[in-house]
Amino acid sequence: MAEADRQENGSGHRSLAGRFLATRSLSLDLIARLSDADATIQSMEDASPAKWHLAHTTWFFETFLLRDGLRDYRLFDAEWPFLFNSYYEAEGERIARCSRGLLSRPSLDEVLAYRAHVDAAMEPLLGDPAHAGLVALGIAHEQQHQELLLADIKHALFQNPLGPAMWPAHTTAPAPAPDGGWDEYPGGMAMIGHAGTEFAFDNEGPRHRVLLEPFGLARSLVTNCEWEAFIADGGYCEPRHWLSDGWAWVCREGISAPLYWREDRQFTHSGWRERDPHAPATHISYYEADAFAAWAGARLPTEFEWEALAQGGDPREGNQLDRAAPPMPAGGGGYFGDCWQWTRSTYLPFPRFRAARGAVGEYNGKFMSGQFALRGASCATVRGHSRASYRNFFYPHQRWQFTGLRLAKDL
Helix, strand or coil, X not given: CHHHHHCECCCCCECHXXXXXXXXXXXXXXXXXXXXXXXXXXXXXXXXXXXXXXXXXXXXXXXXXXXXXXXXXXXXXXXXXXXXXXXXXXXXXXXXXXXXXXXXXXCHHHHHHHHHHHHHHHHHHCXXXXXXXXXXXXXXXXXXXXXXXXXXXXXXXXXXXXXXXXXXXXXXXXCCCXXXXXXXECCEEEEECCCCCCCCCHHHCCCEEEEXXXXXXECCCCEHHHXXXXXXXXXXXXXXXXXXXXXXXXXXXXXXXXXXXXXXXXXXCCEEEECCXXXXXXXXXXXXXXXXXXXXXXXXXXXXXXXXXHCXXXXXXXXXXXXXCCCCCCCCCCCCCCEEEEEEXXXXXXXXXXXXXXXXXXXXXXXXXXXXXXXXXXXXXXCCCCCCCCCEEECCCCCCCCEECCCEEEC
């Protein structure tokens, strides 16, 4: 990490090469406490093994930069693209997603050797402006997988009756009580979407106009104690708060609390811990977020409302991931950090959106169906990865990520 820290340009920001090295190093730091068995298990189809995340992010650089950008490069192993391609149809056949946890081979050590091989081969490309766009995409792609890795291993360890810890428990200050205020927006035309020359994903644009009615956004995220009040008032037992699909999901799955809750405790990367009442409530589905908002006499914001107010904030502030340490919601002000926030907006393309050509064009656009947009950043998001225009997206029943909510109201 020290070598990456030294590679800075005159503006004080890390160079592209520095960011590449820092990102690759952080992935190794995150899995340093995992055994080969820990890194191999897959607890559900939505999740992937930690070992697979390490290999897939390496496959991305090998495929889209080394294979296509270096004339004399030879694949580390010609059979591995079948194992570590995720969903890129243009790259051919691949192992079924639900079978990734069956890959006892290659071992974790072999995957780490693969990473070292690709990192060394990438060195001559890191200073070449012709490859800068794809290198930046690969860095952002690996940062996404770092957050996924943390969410996936937490879900996997949760299945173990022993409640094992990835990191030892450490003392944290109690979350501050929320201030309870509202930020208000007078309505009118707002410009939405990424602007400028800094990196952004294709789904963050094109920038366009949206007409907004007057609204307010809560300054604080919904907290654990507020969620406990929802439960105590029969929130999970009263169908009038729920969307039809949400109520069917509650009944079918026997849902009665956020994921990882058990009485007054919650499961964390440090094992079972007492729940902080003022910390933001996390690991909730869109269905739960919408039901809570209805119970509270409010609603979820649209992603455009959220962005219109968040544009004035600093996306690098708040509780986000700075190093390999257990991510924990901590509370506090600002629009970024602690948890991704559900919006009521479906994840669809912006006006004039066009997917990029080639395999990288499959990155975002093909998933614009049946999902909802989330905004902000979580305690497991690498600091600097998110922006006001950043669009995360999940299906409405999913909740293994650090997902929460911020209430909205009409004015």
